[in-house]
């Protein structure tokens with residue numbers, strides 16, 4: 042297919058950012074909702090999510106800077122170097138995303154510190170007092186809500202960013218934002234359940250609830266991907282003409298569906314958890330999905 | 343604002359001499375790729391191939407033959423940045439490096455660009471490329487420096503046939519309509535204008551008279567304005583955000599007095615009436631006599 046639009050060469054770093062940013066946002070937003078619903082019982086899961094989100098966001102910031110052709114000018118995303126004024130274009134997903142990344146980074150850093158303080162690590166016990174005070178104010182609920190909203194934005198905006206182009210496949214459907222939102226949430230849940238197992242301090246029934254949620258979110262992800270494929274159906278024959286693309290797309294579909302297979306025997310929610318491979322598989326599926334989406338604009342040329 | 347200017351490119355007058363390409367290179371100090379040793383593309387007389395960080399003009403050659411090869415047509419077109427009215431590159435550029443000048447042209451401020459390449463993804467015409475030495479986005483400037491000095495762009499001045507015409511945009515539109523009417527009257531109904539009205543990206547400041555469908559020249563029929571897709575994406579994302587939130591609320595909801603030791607609800611367990619197993623490292627929170635709020639807004643054991 043002859044495509045007049047040029048290839049922006051968004052490859053490895055961007056793929057890694059889309060994926061890790063999605064995992065971080067997914068983990069954070071679910072932890073936020075858990076905090077709102079039943080924070081006491083979910084505390085270890087919430088802490089696990091907060092321990093994951095902040096370092097992942099730090100890595101994401103690094104990935105985005107490395108991907109720039111002029112990395113030292115990363116701050117131009119926020120400020121005009123000539124006028125010194127802030128640059129804010131809400132209609133540009135990349136501009137809005139840059140600001141939201143900054144804000145979300147602050148939220149994750151705060152939650153990370155809170156988790157450390159709560160675990161009384163790194164001598165942060167002294168921080169506990171002001172943090173507790175902050176958490177107890179009415180404002181805290183507002184801040185928590187804002188953090189969740191931010192996380193939802195980070196989870197989805199990368200899809201909107203791809204749609205707001207003139208690239209083949211990406212620009213064909215606005216559903217990419219929905220696909221990335223669902224995928225971020227499911228990989229976020231999978232990362233928290235896996236990490237919580239390693240930490241081993243969460244109640245099994247709580248872990249069970251997260252596993253069940255992970256499954257629901259994966260179903261939502263599959264449904265969103267199917268809807269997206271429907272909207273780009275005219276491009277599918279061209280897209281799937283190469284055996285390489287067929288292979289990757291097939292592997293992605295398999296990885297998404299495998300964790301949805303029913304358990305070989307009914308598990309005991311209170312004492313038994315689904316096998317870890319399910320979480321690992323859905324995490325891998327999330328990565329493959331982003332690869333397929335990013336690569337689709339190249340594969341169709 | 344100074345008067346809006348533009349290019350009207352009458353492709354019927356182009357002879358493929360590439361004087362415009364040479365003039366562009368010369369005026370803007372753009373070196374030849376590969377030290378001038380360009381391999382043959384095998385595509386007619388086109389050795390430029392595509393736009394690049396040093397090729398801001400590109401003369402396209404389209405050879406057309408009838409089935410028996412008895413008849414041939416040779417279409418030529420000098421392509422350039424369209425300086426779109428609803429410019430997708432300008433829309434998405436997160437740094438504000440891409441601006442609209444007082445001449446209503448689209449210009450990249452090199453000192454501001456950080457090479458994110460969003461503009462490359464957005465431009466439907468494949469105009470923008472990153473310079474490997476400057477590490478910033480590059481494209482036709484509409485000879486901004488010459489415009490400021492009251493001179494026409496180098497390419498338009500060099501074009502020997504008048505295929506590239508420069509002037510105030512209103513004058514060019516009127517001239518294009520007259521030329522189109524003349525061609526139609528001469529029995530060439532296939533002649534058409536591309537980008538003269540606002541149907542393509544709100545109008546192109548560099549618009550064309552074509553003798554074939556736009557795709558034949560490698561031009562997109564209906565390029566998209568990125569900002570128009572944003573609200574649709576936001577809506578789609580919001581729908582799934584609501585579904586995710588609902589799923590999480592249902593999954594995490596507490597049933598009755600579940601989880602509080604000593605209650606029947608806690609003994610009934612979360613799902614099918616099983617007792618949650620107390621994990622090794624979780625402090626017996628509710629067993630603590632003194633409960634104080636933790637940093638998570640949760641209750642945790644207070645000081646002994």
Ligand code: SF4
Pocket residue numbers: 422423424425426429430431432448464465466467468469470481
């Ligand atoms: S043709 Fe491309 S680079 Fe030129 S103004 Fe339009 S979108 Fe921008």
Ligand code: SF4
Pocket residue numbers: 434435436437438439440450454455456457458459460461462478479
């Ligand atoms: S590469 Fe430069 S001009 Fe293009 S969008 Fe990014 S900052 Fe703007």
